[in-house]
Amino acid sequence: MYNQTIVEIRNLQKKYGQKQVLHGINLEITSGQIIGYIGPNGAGKSTTVKILCGLISEFTGDVTIFGKDLRTQTLEIKKQVGYIPENAVLYESLTPMEFMEFIGEMRGLETEQTRAKAEALMDIFEMKANLNQRISTFSKGMRQKVMICSALLHNPNLIFMDEPLSGLDANSVIMVKEMLIHLAREGKTVFYSSHIMDVVEKISDRIILIDQGKVIADGSFDELNKLSNDENLEKMFTRLTGNTNHGEKAEAFINAFEK
Amino acid sequence: MIRFLLSLFVPFRWFIEKMGADYTQFIRILQLKLTMDDRRLKGLGNNSKKATENALMKQSFSQIFFGIFFAIFLLLVKSPFTYYYFAHTFLMVMMAMMIISEFTTILFDTSENVIIQPLPIKGNTISLARNAHVFLYLTMMAFNLSVLSIVVAMFKFGIVSGMIFLFSIFLNVLFTLFLANVLYLGLMRLASGEKLKNLLMYFQIVIAILFMSAYQFGLNMVDKTKIQDMILPVHWYTFLAPPAFFSGLVEALSTWLFDLQHLIFIAEALLIPPIAIYLTGKYLTPVFNRKLMDLEQGDRVSKVRIETSRNSLYFRMMSSLFIHRQEEKAPFKLMWKMTGRERLFKQTFLPSLGYIVIMMIVPFFGKSFNYSELIQSDRYLLILYIFIFVGATLPGALLIGNNQHATWVFKTLPSDSPAPYFKGFIKAAFARFFLPFYLVLTITICVIWGIKVLPDVAIALMAIYLFTLVFYYFQSPNFPFASEKLAGQGGTVFIKIMGLMAMTVALGFLHKFLLHWFDFAALILIPFYSAAIFYVNRTFVYKKITWKAVDKVNIYS
Numbered sequence: 001m002y003n004q005t006i007v008e009i010r011n012l013q014k015k016y017g018q019k020q021v022l023h024g025i026n027l028e029i030t031s032g033q034i035i036g037y038i039g040p041n042g043a044g045k046s047t048t049v050k051i052l053c054g055l056i057s058e059f060t061g062d063v064t065i066f067g068k069d070l071r072t073q074t075l076e077i078k079k080q081v082g083y084i085p086e087n088a089v090l091y092e093s094l095t096p097m098e099f100m101e102f103i104g105e106m107r108g109l110e111t112e113q114t115r116a117k118a119e120a121l122m123d124i125f126e127m128k129a130n131l132n133q134r135i136s137t138f139s140k141g142m143r144q145k146v147m148i149c150s151a152l153l154h155n156p157n158l159i160f161m162d163e164p165l166s167g168l169d170a171n172s173v174i175m176v177k178e179m180l181i182h183l184a185r186e187g188k189t190v191f192y193s194s195h196i197m198d199v200v201e202k203i204s205d206r207i208i209l210i211d212q213g214k215v216i217a218d219g220s221f222d223e224l225n226k227l228s229n230d231e232n233l234e235k236m237f238t239r240l241t242g243n244t245n246h247g248e249k250a251e252a253f254i255n256a257f258e259k
Numbered sequence: 260m261i262r263f264l265l266s267l268f269v270p271f272r273w274f275i276e277k278m279g280a281d282y283t284q285f286i287r288i289l290q291l292k293l294t295m296d297d298r299r300l301k302g303l304g305n306n307s308k309k310a311t312e313n314a315l316m317k318q319s320f321s322q323i324f325f326g327i328f329f330a331i332f333l334l335l336v337k338s339p340f341t342y343y344y345f346a347h348t349f350l351m352v353m354m355a356m357m358i359i360s361e362f363t364t365i366l367f368d369t370s371e372n373v374i375i376q377p378l379p380i381k382g383n384t385i386s387l388a389r390n391a392h393v394f395l396y397l398t399m400m401a402f403n404l405s406v407l408s409i410v411v412a413m414f415k416f417g418i419v420s421g422m423i424f425l426f427s428i429f430l431n432v433l434f435t436l437f438l439a440n441v442l443y444l445g446l447m448r449l450a451s452g453e454k455l456k457n458l459l460m461y462f463q464i465v466i467a468i469l470f471m472s473a474y475q476f477g478l479n480m481v482d483k484t485k486i487q488d489m490i491l492p493v494h495w496y497t498f499l500a501p502p503a504f505f506s507g508l509v510e511a512l513s514t515w516l517f518d519l520q521h522l523i524f525i526a527e528a529l530l531i532p533p534i535a536i537y538l539t540g541k542y543l544t545p546v547f548n549r550k551l552m553d554l555e556q557g558d559r560v561s562k563v564r565i566e567t568s569r570n571s572l573y574f575r576m577m578s579s580l581f582i583h584r585q586e587e588k589a590p591f592k593l594m595w596k597m598t599g600r601e602r603l604f605k606q607t608f609l610p611s612l613g614y615i616v617i618m619m620i621v622p623f624f625g626k627s628f629n630y631s632e633l634i635q636s637d638r639y640l641l642i643l644y645i646f647i648f649v650g651a652t653l654p655g656a657l658l659i660g661n662n663q664h665a666t667w668v669f670k671t672l673p674s675d676s677p678a679p680y681f682k683g684f685i686k687a688a689f690a691r692f693f694l695p696f697y698l699v700l701t702i703t704i705c706v707i708w709g710i711k712v713l714p715d716v717a718i719a720l721m722a723i724y725l726f727t728l729v730f731y732y733f734q735s736p737n738f739p740f741a742s743e744k745l746a747g748q749g750g751t752v753f754i755k756i757m758g759l760m761a762m763t764v765a766l767g768f769l770h771k772f773l774l775h776w777f778d779f780a781a782l783i784l785i786p787f788y789s790a791a792i793f794y795v796n797r798t799f800v801y802k803k804i805t806w807k808a809v810d811k812v813n814i815y816s
Binding site for chain 1: 565566567586588589590592593596597600601661662664665667668670671672673674675740806810815816
């Protein structure tokens with residue numbers, strides 16, 4: 001399943017009260033790609049991801065995923081989607097095994113199958129020994145690993161990740177990056193929303209930059225680079241979002257607290 | 260409002276500084292705490308500011324309403340000393356219960372430590388601000404509860420007497436706060452970390468039940484015919500009873516009575532609370548703070564517990580009894596595990612169960628109790644139907660918890676309706692936390708009245724189950740353990756629930772009426788309840804619990 005259009009977004013808009021967060025996003029995403037979705041704070045990245053995962057149901061515009069309408073066929077879409085949220089908040093009194101059993105059963109997996117998968121996935125993260133300990137005793141990174149495992153339990157074809165590497169140790173970061181590349185090779189699509197530019201630059205087949213609810217750049221890093229000649233994604237990001245005076249700002253900051 | 264509350268501390272600046280706190284920092288910390296409360300209240304759920312303000316007002320009104328009953332009782336009391344003694348006892352009991360149920364979290368709240376601890380602030384200042392915070396809330400509560408008693412006292416004993424009563428209430432609040440500190444410190448010496456958290460939870464439950472039983476037994480022992488002329492005799496041990504300090508003070512100052520007995524009361528009332536607060540601030544709070552920091556480190560010092568992944572026989576039995584649809588199975592299992600572990604749930608639910616047990620036992624110890632009359636009567640019906648109140652507490656207890664940000668998981672799963680989740684939740688809570696107690700009740704009733712009452716036990720159980728389901732589906736459809744305790748329910752929901760409860764009481768009377776007709780006439784209720792439960796489970800819940808309704812009250816962040 002390569003190069004098939006699996007996500008189609010037409011004029012996606014979202015308002016929180018009077019505040020317009022998304023101003024008509026138009027995107028077409030094909031399978032087998034890692035999409036790096038970047039933008040400054042408050043640009044609308046998380047809102048887009050939440051809409052696409054079905055967490056926010058009130059929006060305007062048209063979204064189809066796997067050829068199905070997001071408004072009317074949410075259920076069918078959710079069956080093929082995995083989601084890793086920005087903040088790893090889980091029910092603290094549960095253990096990873098209990099949490100994953102719940103997720104697995106709700107997604108129609110057999111309990112034994114879920115258990116076996118949970119064990120295998122957690123083992124890779126070197127957390128097999130923690131499977132039956134309560135999540136309340138875990139560090140941020142450990143919680144994030146539980147979240148990653150539970151989002152992949154049902155072998156989704158489309159994976160939304162909102163800052164998935166947050167809190168992970170260096171080895172786990174490398175492992176997750178490798179895993180994403182492998183998943184894309186298998187034809188799965190990864191929608192990767194992040195602030196960490198060097199990771200996005202290294203793993204993404206396509207980079208979408210949004211600012212103030214609008215797409216301001218879209219293409220592979222090489223394509224975007226040909227247009228601008230920036231030496232890396234970070235430079236491109238700062239230029240396109242209109243924040244090039246970082247040196248001056250840093251100096252002003254130091255002056256402010258040293259006074 | 261915050262500015263006004265802070266201004267109340269201005270006259271006590273010297274006292275605050277005497278206790279080793281920095282006054283300016285004290286005020287700033289208190290301001291931060293009050294602002295955080297204010298924001299927390301305003302931000303509860305998706306409701307507007309107006310709704311939250313209503314919740315606070317509702318809380319105050321319910322306290323004033325509760326105070327009405329006590330004021331009516333006090334109307335009968337002629338002696339000022341007895342009047343104020345009862346009023347202060349009532350306040351102390353209510354405040355102790357409030358500290359136990361509501362303020363433990365505030366006393367043990369360490370959420371702002373991340374902001375405050377790195378700053379150069381003395382431990383005394385932090386703990387004094389924490390106590391002042393609880394003191395403010397307790398004072399508001401004490402005032403709400405006693406506002407009508409103050410008015411009654413003004414009419415009965417004069418305006419001055421009422422004003423002095425108001426002053427004595429502040430002293431009472433200070434003293435109760437000291438007692439709470441001493442009690443909690445005692446507990447903190449016994450354990451640390453997770454064990455301490457569990458110990459505190461069970462302590463709160465036991466104390467709440469003890470207070471209720473003392474209250475009920477106390478009321479039962481008072482000879483109501485003599486209330487009007489009741490005069491509390493003063494013995495040597497009366498001088499040790501805190502309510503006597505305050506009532507003696509009010510009586511002495513309002514009637515200008517300064518004999519030795521009253522001078523002792525005045526000295527106790529005026530000296531003990533400030534000394535107690537001084538001791539709290541100077542000596543107890545530093546220890547309290549140290550212990551609190553240990554508590555924060557709890558997860559590191561406690562041995563990590565490994566949960567068993569096996570399901571018990573009881574779980575398997577209940578699962579096959581209650582769950583007939585695949586989609587309810589996982590929520591049932593999830594809730595089964597969580598209800599056993601969520602402290603706030605147990606803290607809310609178990610005391611209610613204890614209260615009911617006490618209310619059921621109390622009549623057996625009355626002076627007019629006659630066992631042979633009892634077994635001839637149908638009083639077991641009353642006992643059975645009283646359990647409806649336990650069923651009524653269960654749904655509310657399922658809401659309360661700190662998991663507001665974990666509910667996103669339900670929304671990401673492929674479920675066309677959230678109803679199966681909610682069905683699984685309430686069934687698990689009912690099976691795990693209601694049925695075992697009902698079973699004990701059944702055995703007790705059968706021992707007293709014989710097994711001939713078993714059909715009635717079954718009918719009452721069906722009525723309670725039906726009521727619990729409907730009650731749960733009527734309340735705000737928040738996912739479990741994701742609402743703050745103060746959130747409360749909307750007024751219309753409250754009215755609906757009261758209506759439902761009245762209806763169930765009516766069903767109890769119908770049951771009683773049918774029994775008087777002929778022995779097994781009540782059996783005709785079985786098909787009625789079966790049909791109603793079937794309808795609620797198959798149709799009603801799907802109409803009531805929709806994604807639209809659920810999305811309105813849950814935040815998926």
